[in-house]
Amino acid sequence: MERNNTLDYAKSLDEQDILKKYRNEFYVQPGVIYMDGNSLGLLSKRAETTLLTMLESWKSYGIDGWTKGEHPWFYFSEKLSEMCAPLVGATKEEVIITGSTTSNLHQLIASFYKPKGTRTKILADELNFPSDLYAINSQLVLHGYDPEEHLKLVKSRDGETLDEKDIIEAMTDDIALIVLPGVQYRSGQVLDMELLTEEAHKRNIFIGFDLCHSIGSVPHKLQEWDVDFAFWCNYKHLNGGPGAVAGLYVNSKHFGQRPGLSGWFGSDKEKQFDLSIHMTPASNAGAYQIGTPHILSAAPLYGSLQIFAEAGIDQIRDKSLRLTDYMMFLIEEELSDYLFTIGNPGEKDRRGGHIYIVHKEAARICKALKELHVIPDFRSPNGIRLAPVALYNTFEDVWNTIQILKEIMQEQAYLKYENKRDVIA
Structure with a gap:
C-alpha cells in the first residue's frame, strides 16, 4: 500500500x-496517547513484578536478602549490567548499573580528567543537557580552574544540531577530555560517536558520551568504537521508573586504573566485607560504584531489560x-x-x-x-x-x-x- x-x-x-x-x-x-517516553518511559507489568518481588524478599529475608531470594541484592547490579551490556555494545564487565546520571559523570570526570601541562580544558557543546555542564564546571573548579576559560563549548550553526567537523576542529592541543551527547536531548540528533572517538584518540584525548537519550532506542557499539567511557539514565527509553538507578561504561583497556572517587561498593566483592582500611577495587567497571546499590530503584529495570532482550x-x-x-x-x-x-x-x-x-x-x-x-x-x-x-x-x-x-x-x-x-x- x-x-x-x-x-x-x-x-x-x-x-x-x-x-x-x-x-x-x-x-x-x-484514552491517553503517551508521547513522552523520552522523558519517562511507561511502567511495564514485568517491571512492576520485579519490584514487588524485591519487596517480598525484603519482607521475607530482612538483611539476608543480600545473599538469598530470587535476586540476591549483593550481586543485583552485576546481573543488570550483564543484561544492559548488549544495548551499548559492551562486555558485561565494562558496564555497571549504579548511581545517577550526574553522579556517574562526576565519577568519570574525576577518573579521566587528568590536566597536565597545556592540556587543561574540557570540550563539550553548547546544546548539551545543562546538568552535564554543571558537573563539568564543578569538576573544573575542584581542580582549581576557571570554567569560563577551561570549558570549551562547540557552537551550533543552527541552534538545534552540531556539525561533527566543528567538534573535530575544536579538538585542539589544550583539550584534556571530551564529553558529548550520543543523542541531542532537544533535536534528537545522533552524533557520529565512532568518528568522534577516532578523531579524539588521534589527538590523545579521552572521550565519553552521555547516552541518556539514545540507550534503548539507538544501538551502540562502544567497545568496537573504542569509546573510553559513557553514562546514562535508565528511566527514559529503558522504562526503569522515575529516579531509576543509572548506568556507566568503562572501556576494558582502562581497567586497573583507580577510579577518581572511591566508595566501599567499588571494592572487589570477595574482599569487600574484609572491611580493611585499604581498599581493593574491583577489576572491572564495578570499581566505579561508590555507595550501596539502591535496590528498590533498580528492581524495575530487571523486568524492563527482559523485554529488550526479547524484542x-x-x-x-x-x-x-x-x-x-x-x-x-x-x-x-x-x-x-x-x-x-x-x-x-x-x-x-x-x-x-x-x-x-x-x-x-x-x-x-x-x-x-x-x-x-x-x-x-x-x-x-x-x-x-x-x-x-x-x-x-x-x-x-x-x-x-x-x-x-x-x-x-x-x-x-x-x-x-x-x-x-x-x-x-
Missing part, C-alpha cells in the same frame, strides 16, 4: 508490526525509525499551514527516537495537547518533543496525535493558555 495520510493506512502498519504484542506489556492508560534493539530501532518517519510525513502533510518547523534531522542515521518540532506558541500548544489527552514534552523556548516509543506506541497513535494537533491549530484552542512552561516541563 502506498504511503498516505489515512487512518486505514496507519492501521495497516500496525497490523504488520512484529513488536505490537509488547504494547500489552505496558500500562497504557485508556532486540535492532528491531526496536527499525520500528522507531519507521514511527518517526511516519510522524514527519504527517506533519508535512497535515500541518503545513500552521508554521511548524521540524527541528530534528531527517536522515535515519542522524535521527534518534523522538521528533522535535518548533513553533512560537509551543508552550500553549503543549498544554492544549495535554487537555486532549496527548502527552508531549515542551522544551523552552519554542520546542515540542514527541516520542513514539517502539515498544508501546502505535502508528495509529502517531496518526491521532497529528490529527489532534491539527484540530488544535485549526480552532486556535491553544490561545486560552499562557505561553510559558509549567514548573516542570
Whole structure:
C-alpha cells in the first residue's frame, strides 16, 4: 500500500508490526496517547513484578536478602549490567548499573580528567543537557580552574544540531577530555560517536558520551568504537521508573586504573566485607560504584531489560525509525499551514527516537495537547518533543496525535493558555 495520510493506512502498519504484542506489556492508560517516553518511559507489568518481588524478599529475608531470594541484592547490579551490556555494545564487565546520571559523570570526570601541562580544558557543546555542564564546571573548579576559560563549548550553526567537523576542529592541543551527547536531548540528533572517538584518540584525548537519550532506542557499539567511557539514565527509553538507578561504561583497556572517587561498593566483592582500611577495587567497571546499590530503584529495570532482550534493539530501532518517519510525513502533510518547523534531522542515521518540532506558541500548544489527552514534552523556548516509543506506541497513535494537533491549530484552542512552561516541563 502506498504511503498516505489515512487512518486505514496507519492501521495497516500496525497490523504488520512484529513488536505490537509488547504494547500489552505496558500500562497504557485508556484514552491517553503517551508521547513522552523520552522523558519517562511507561511502567511495564514485568517491571512492576520485579519490584514487588524485591519487596517480598525484603519482607521475607530482612538483611539476608543480600545473599538469598530470587535476586540476591549483593550481586543485583552485576546481573543488570550483564543484561544492559548488549544495548551499548559492551562486555558485561565494562558496564555497571549504579548511581545517577550526574553522579556517574562526576565519577568519570574525576577518573579521566587528568590536566597536565597545556592540556587543561574540557570540550563539550553548547546544546548539551545543562546538568552535564554543571558537573563539568564543578569538576573544573575542584581542580582549581576557571570554567569560563577551561570549558570549551562547540557552537551550533543552527541552534538545534552540531556539525561533527566543528567538534573535530575544536579538538585542539589544550583539550584534556571530551564529553558529548550520543543523542541531542532537544533535536534528537545522533552524533557520529565512532568518528568522534577516532578523531579524539588521534589527538590523545579521552572521550565519553552521555547516552541518556539514545540507550534503548539507538544501538551502540562502544567497545568496537573504542569509546573510553559513557553514562546514562535508565528511566527514559529503558522504562526503569522515575529516579531509576543509572548506568556507566568503562572501556576494558582502562581497567586497573583507580577510579577518581572511591566508595566501599567499588571494592572487589570477595574482599569487600574484609572491611580493611585499604581498599581493593574491583577489576572491572564495578570499581566505579561508590555507595550501596539502591535496590528498590533498580528492581524495575530487571523486568524492563527482559523485554529488550526479547524484542532486540535492532528491531526496536527499525520500528522507531519507521514511527518517526511516519510522524514527519504527517506533519508535512497535515500541518503545513500552521508554521511548524521540524527541528530534528531527517536522515535515519542522524535521527534518534523522538521528533522535535518548533513553533512560537509551543508552550500553549503543549498544554492544549495535554487537555486532549496527548502527552508531549515542551522544551523552552519554542520546542515540542514527541516520542513514539517502539515498544508501546502505535502508528495509529502517531496518526491521532497529528490529527489532534491539527484540530488544535485549526480552532486556535491553544490561545486560552499562557505561553510559558509549567514548573516542570
